[in-house]
Amino acid sequence: MSANKQLLDKGIKFMLYALPMMFIGPSIIYNAFINKQNVWHYLVLAIGIAICLTAVYFMFKGIKTLTDALFNHDK
Template identity: 80%
Template sequence: MPINKELLDKGIKYLLYALPLMFIGPSVIYNAFINKENVWHYLVLAFGIVFCFLAVYFMFKGIKYLTDALFENDK
């Protein structure tokens, strides 16, 4: 059962993109809720939510590429 190295590298790359976003997103959301009196509250909150969604997207995309690389059927 050969492993597709290109898909494996692409999956790891996407997971590495998701790793910092998993920490940055909740930190930005927390910062937005701490500074509610600031006029930029909603903009910072929106950026935090976008970072969290991007982290989830990159994680799913990376896991999909990893499973495709490991369990690819020979056609």
């Protein structure tokens, strides 16, 4: 059982893109809730939520690509 190396690398890259976003997004959301008196509260909160959603998307895409590479799914 051999894995498609290019597809495997692509899946790992997606997972590596998501890794820093998984830590940056919640810290931005936390910062937005701490600074509620600031005018930019809702903008910072929206940016944090968008980063978290992007991390979830990249993780899903990475796991799907990894399983496609390991189990030889043709598109």
